[in-house]
Amino acid sequence: MSADPRIDRLVIMAERLIEALSADIAALEKGRPREMKTLDPEIQTLSAQYTREAAQLAPAALQAAPAEARARLTAVTGRFQDVLALHGRLLTRIRGASEGIIKAVAEEVDRRRLRGRPYAPPGKSYGGPAPAPRPVSTGAMLYNHVV
DSSP, X not given: OOSOHHHHHHHHHHXXXXXXXXXXXXXXXXXXXXXXXXXXXXXXXXXXXXXXXHHHOOHHHHHHSOHHHHHHHHHHHHHHHHHHHHHHHXXXXXXXXXXXXXXXXXXXXXXXXXXXXXXXXXXXXSSSSOOOOOOOOOSOOOOOOOO
């Protein structure tokens, strides 16, 4: 225990957040995003509390703390930043892949929808009234169509 209980609380909170982020990374690597621990309201509250308390810790209070307490806080903060960076990179890759899949499906749906008349240019009709102009797709998935 250090002379400043705020440092001890920050270390404990950071360790709990590291455990939650590590569990998230493991769940995402297994392909089970519903098992992510950071979706738990308790972890979200803990994260907000950690942010508030870390912002309130004045540099003077940190300098006045014993060297052992500063070293513990520095070590756990470094581990926390490393795990948080890995978590962010993994989420960014998964988001990019998900968006790519959705875009590919939406493009396929648009392609099939516009494929209606193979012998007429798009928007042209031979023999009869001209068809109404087709709306331009926004790219959003609106169809429940098997690709």
